[in-house]
Amino acid sequence: MAAFSRSSLEELLKKRFFYAPSFQAYGEEEMLEMDGAIITPADVLKTSGHVDKFSDWMVKDTKTGDIFRADHLVEAVLEGRLDGDKQAENDVTSQKDKKKKKGAVQAIDNYTGSELGEIIRKHNIKSPETGNDLTVPVEFNLMFESSIGPTGHLKGYLRPETAQGQFLNFKKFLEFNNDKMPFASASIGRSFRNEISPRSGLLRVREFTMSEIEHYVDPNNKKHTRFDEVKDIKLSLLPRHIQSEGKTIPIELTIGEAVEKKIVDNETLGYFLARTHLFLTMLGIKPDRLRFRQHMPNEMAHYACDCWDAEIQSSYGWIECVGCADRSAYDLTVHTNRTKEKLIVRETLAEPLVYEKTVLDINKKIFGPKLRQNAKTVEDYLTNLNEEQLEALKKELDGNGKTMVSCADGNQYEISSDFITIQKQTITEHVREYIPNVIEPSFGIGRILYSLIEHVYWTREGDEQRAVLSFPPLVAPFKCLLVPLSNNPAFSKLVRDLSSKLRKLHIAIKVDDSSNSIGRRYSRNDELGTPFAITIDFQSVNDGTVTLRERDSTKQIREKTDTILQVLKDLVEEDITWEEVLSKYPTFVQQELD
Amino acid sequence: MAAFSRSSLEELLKKRFFYAPSFQAYGEEEMLEMDGAIITPADVLKTSGHVDKFSDWMVKDTKTGDIFRADHLVEAVLEGRLDGDKQAENDVTSQKDKKKKKGAVQAIDNYTGSELGEIIRKHNIKSPETGNDLTVPVEFNLMFESSIGPTGHLKGYLRPETAQGQFLNFKKFLEFNNDKMPFASASIGRSFRNEISPRSGLLRVREFTMSEIEHYVDPNNKKHTRFDEVKDIKLSLLPRHIQSEGKTIPIELTIGEAVEKKIVDNETLGYFLARTHLFLTMLGIKPDRLRFRQHMPNEMAHYACDCWDAEIQSSYGWIECVGCADRSAYDLTVHTNRTKEKLIVRETLAEPLVYEKTVLDINKKIFGPKLRQNAKTVEDYLTNLNEEQLEALKKELDGNGKTMVSCADGNQYEISSDFITIQKQTITEHVREYIPNVIEPSFGIGRILYSLIEHVYWTREGDEQRAVLSFPPLVAPFKCLLVPLSNNPAFSKLVRDLSSKLRKLHIAIKVDDSSNSIGRRYSRNDELGTPFAITIDFQSVNDGTVTLRERDSTKQIREKTDTILQVLKDLVEEDITWEEVLSKYPTFVQQELD
Incomplete structure (x- = not known):
């Protein structure tokens, strides 16, 4: 084996993209990380448009300085007034006004700052608690700002997106x-x-x-x-x-x-x-x-x-x-323009692309000496013309031998037909370049998680204290609860053995050997969304069977431990449903546990 | 099912700790998150000691303002000089000096700022590139600072630890x-x-x-x-x-x-x-x-x-x-003191703890009227006395009937024996409280990952261009490479079928059907640390066998697809070793592929 060479290794790591300096294209601070860095140099987010455009409109209470998000405030106030308007259903004036308010609320996401200001003025919206006047809406950038390194000169933001x-x-x-x-x-x-x-x-x-x-x-x-x-x-x-x-x-x-x-x-x-x-x-x-x-x-x-x-x-x-x-x-596009590192795809064409194109050729020998210090300005103007414009220019030069062009500096310059050549050319492209x-x-x-929790949350019929989160096994934080009937030492070996077997099956479990009643322990795990529970009781010690309980139905089956483990694994991997399990194994009816 | 109640659900989520406001004890901004928040209110990190103590010493070039980390600079400069000293091995003065330098380098992590300043002065260390003088070391806090919310008044830091x-x-x-x-x-x-x-x-x-x-x-x-x-x-x-x-x-x-x-x-x-x-x-x-x-x-x-x-x-x-x-x-302890929310454990004692304790009892009827506006000051003084101090005070009061006490406000106050009672009491504790x-x-x-990469990196004997990362299957980003011998369309169905089977076995694969030679494709995946490769060739299409290659030995076996998949799964889960596989299945010798 060859001697260790760090530089060769580093080359490999770069080539195979194990990791790379963050924001390398911007050539600033090198923060090495496996996945993307959170602190982002200001230049990156200036280019991406976030420094200028990633903002909300805020208004201030003119006396207390309290700050409100303008769209939320307008929405809340107008919605409140719409509710109040319900008393005045038959009043024609208020009907019209109501329609206006409703329109404003529906379109709330679409308003610019000055539009929000206009609505605040029109509807006479005040600071909600004090009744004081509000300032006109001003933009507030939503990025957290910090500075990178010890100098304090390099500005950074916490990323607003990955x-x-x-x-x-x-x-x-x-x-x-x-x-x-x-x-x-x-x-x-x-x-x-x-x-x-x-x-x-x-x-x-x-x-x-x-x-x-x-x-x-x-x-x-x-x-x-x-x-x-x-x-x-x-x-x-x-x-x-x-x-x-x-x-x-x-x-x-x-x-x-x-x-x-x-x-x-x-x-x-x-x-x-x-x-x-x-x-x-x-x-x-x-x-x-x-x-x-x-x-x-x-x-x-x-x-x-x-x-x-x-x-x-x-x-x-x-x-x-x-x-x-x-x-x-x-x-x-914006990053390519800013960094000059081309973020493009080069596609080799199966058939080369052949087409005619009107192109400009500058006769440098005449162009430069004639236009002198203005040559660059005129050249910039000419190279930015599209094909149609070039054709028009050619027509004019062919007709008059010369023409005036209006350049970016606001001046007009005369060019003659000997300055440039404009002609059709056959272009053959083997590679197509494009920005994807x-x-x-x-x-x-977090939003998905919260919504999910609301969707799977319910309380047991007749007992609103007994809440259940019906997470599918796939997303439940624990898949199975393991409970000994009581903290009798006779159960502890079985609990240990089963825990170890469940860990080997990669099934996330929670053991609850606290002194609470078994019913209380089931309820607690219903609230955690744990879909299944294995219970160890005195019969388990004698005959090696355990019970398996399903959270939503609270029904149980009782079988030998190995059978239960297999059934549990299939349930957790969603290979079978609980209904299928109940049709295959007899339901176990236990004494009332609560 | 009962009607949905968000407040009941929120109660449950809090009780079962699905999520909770970050830094709730500090009663400041409520940033709700599943796991810990990164932006931390300044008060939390002031209490934890990070605002005052989480810092490095830096020195500045007095002319250019360039900044250096003091300990790193001292270490680098002295190490460099030690290397230089090797030429002067026999000089007694330099031997002594060398020992000093060596000592300073070894203890570099232990120095305070003023000690570092002393070393810089003694060893005449200058700004490395300019040779200019350096400032004395000043502390630089290592936390990124930002401000939370639109007011700009609430200071926060990015967490230095979770x-x-x-x-x-x-x-x-x-x-x-x-x-x-x-x-x-x-x-x-x-x-x-x-x-x-x-x-x-x-x-x-x-x-x-x-x-x-x-x-x-x-x-x-x-x-x-x-x-x-x-x-x-x-x-x-x-x-x-x-x-x-x-x-x-x-x-x-x-x-x-x-x-x-x-x-x-x-x-x-x-x-x-x-x-x-x-x-x-x-x-x-x-x-x-x-x-x-x-x-x-x-x-x-x-x-x-x-x-x-x-x-x-x-x-x-x-x-x-x-x-x-x-x-x-x-x-x-520091958070408990600051927030008054007791972060302690209460342990019910099996046997109550019974012991004698000297306690103070204040006779409020006399104490207050006699000491008037100073009563609070004197009370604070007295309640902070430990048992030993109380015994001494009792002795004095028993002897003289009165004494002077020196309080926190700098004044002395006279107290008489009728102000307070100091006596032994039997205490019975059923609960022990302690801070864990x-x-x-x-x-x-990142550090573990980088070190690991160095440990598993090597190059093939006789070919330093052919690098290998010998990640164990457990940590390899891809477990298996899937390669058709060429991009002949005859292979594409087999590639698709095998990909799908491997996905079902939860084995992370990388398919490489690029037009590179098969040897090149193996090498590329050796560099990615992919431990195994399945190759599909013309024989595969005819008889349903594929080859399995191991990265480090480059040896292969050839078996029916289902056998190979089982062997691969066992290898990936580290249930068998490659040596065991080779002892069980014949080695397949293929034509030279490079």
Whole structure:
């Protein structure tokens, strides 16, 4: 074996993309990490548009200085007044006013700051607790700011999304994928928004775990090879045209039909909507409380050209939990322009592309000496002309031998036909270069989790104290509760043996050998969402059988330990259902335990 | 089913600790999260001691303002000079000087700022590139600072460790554990240190993933129930007494012996050192490049009363990758004092504790009227006296009937024997209250990963271009490469079928159907550390056999697909070794592929 060489190893690690300096393209601080860094140099987020556009509108109480998020305040106040208006149903003036308020509330996501200011003025909205006047809305950037290193001069922000870290590694991903398109990168991690007013439990928080997929596609071909697998899945869709009619009743369509009818723009976007539907319902989200709503044009983030939100209904209303955005070539373009590192795909064409093109050739020998210090200005003007403009220029020069051109400096310059040559040329391209488009499904983990909890929460008939969280086995934090009937020492060996067997089967368990009644212990684990329980009693010690209880039905079976373990494994892996188990094994009826 | 009640659900979520507001005890911003928040209110980290003590010493070039970490600069400069000194071996003066330098380098972690300043002055250390003078060392706090919310008034820091978030949830953890001690909480997540000079690849970075376990124990009983399982594991130990002799050769001891000889303080600390050893070697860390070094007293973090680092040797030297600290009751005590929320354990005693105690009783009827506005000051003084001081006071009052006491306000006050009663009382305690001690193993994931990569990296005999990363199957990012011999369409169905079967077996694969030679594709995956490869060739299409190649030996076997899948699964789960496979199945010798 050769002697150790760190430099060779480092070369390998870079080549095989085990890790790389974050934001390397920006050539600033090198923070080495396996997955994306959270602290992001300001320059990256200036380029991505977040420094200028990632903000909410806030208003201040002019006397106390209390701060409110303008859209939330307007929404809350007008909704409150609408409720109050119900007393005045027959008054024509108030009917008209009511309609205005309703319109403002419905369109609340679409207003600019000055529009919000106008609404506040028109509806005479004041600071809610003091009744004082409010300032006009001002923008508040939602990124947390910090400074990197000991000098205090290098500004950074906590990332508002994981996406930027992925985009900047586009070239490495592409190489890792053997230069094949399409492909996706993905990242799960913490992101940050310095919310003006966090609220609604897990739904609006200042730091949150998000899971983002960046799927890179050829802008000329947004088909998806696995679209066929999902095309018959039915989704509840609320496209733009329905919303602009002021309606909120979604249409039910298969994603295949939706893409065919161009309601959803393309297969790749459609594929991810369908997969999102499958993912969320597999977790336990109720399909009738899930819809996909298309963003209105002025509601979208600055980088998006189309966006569909998976919205889940909870007691807080319909909440955006997953966003599926078509970010087009926005991000890769702005980073390419800023860093000069080309984030592009080079595709070798099977057939070379041959076409005619009108091109400009500058006769430097005459052009420079004649135009002298203005040569650069005029050259910039000329090289920016498109084919049509070149043709027009050629026509004029061919006719008059000279012409005046209006350049970027505001001056006109004369050029003669001997300065330049404009002619048709045959171009043969073997390689096509393009900036991929990005389709981005972005999952808010906390929001999905909270919505799920509401969907699986219920209380037992006749006993509202006995709550249950009916998590599917897949998502339950513990799969099985292991309970000895009491803390009699006769059970402890069996508990130990079974714990060890369950661990070997990779089944996450919770042992509850506390002194509470067995009924109390079952209830506690119903509240934790633990789907199954194995109970060890005196009969277990004698004949090696144990009981298996299912959380939702509270029914039990009793079999030899090994049988129970096999049944449990099948249940946890969702290979069989509890109904199937009950049809195969006799139900065990125990003495009342509560 | 009862109607949905969000408040009941929220009650349940709080009770069962699905999530809770971060840093709730500090009653500040409520940032709801599943696991600990990264942005931490300043008050929490002021209390924990990090605002005052979590810092490095830095020096500035007095002319350019360039900043250096003082200890690193001193170390680098003196080490460089020591190397230079080798030319002057026989000079007695330089021998003495050399010894001084060597001493300074060895003790570099132990110096205070003024000591570092003294060394810089004595050894005439200058700014390395300019030769300019350096400022005296000043403290630089290593936490990233930000501000929370729109007002700009609430200061926060990015957490320097995950531990604080765990400590503040101590009561909830204890309750979740049915009030039983000992137990542990754990957290995996990103932490941050605003390093003065990040360096050494993944080893010193500004943000890093750490995994911290906080194991809470009774300070009177640091035994561990599972210590027996690990007691015979041999560790390489470098305790304090060896280091203070200036030696660096560790002693080899079983952890059982080390605890018995009090080299390692207690079973719980010993248990985690042994488990850390098992964990690291299971990942592939070479045992002969792993040692446990005890911190010198003034090297420890401000919260620790003992600490052992698992240090792994790489080309950067011996690097701390895991710290096992005994944080004593430090953190729970300071947070309890600050928030008044008692982070303690209440233990019901089997036998009540009965003992005599000297207690003070204040005769309020006389005390108040006599001392008037000074009553509070004197009362504070008296209630803070310990038993011994109370006995002395009693003696004086019994003798003279009165005495003067010196209070916190700097004044003396006279008290008479009728103001107070001091007497022995029999105390019976049924519940013991104590603040647990915390043993904390803290894993630096990036450092472990980098060290591991160095340990498993080698190049093939006679071909230094062919690098291999010999990750054990457990840690390899991909477990198996799936390669068709060429991109002949005859193979594509088999590739699809096998991919799908491997996915069902939960084996992470990478398909490489690029047009590179098969030898090139094997090499590429050797560099990724992929331990196995299944190859599909023309024979596969005819007879349903495939070959299985092992990365390190490059040997192959050829069997029916189902046999290969079973063998692969056993290999990946480390149920059999490759040697066992070779002894069971004939080796397949293929044509030279490179």
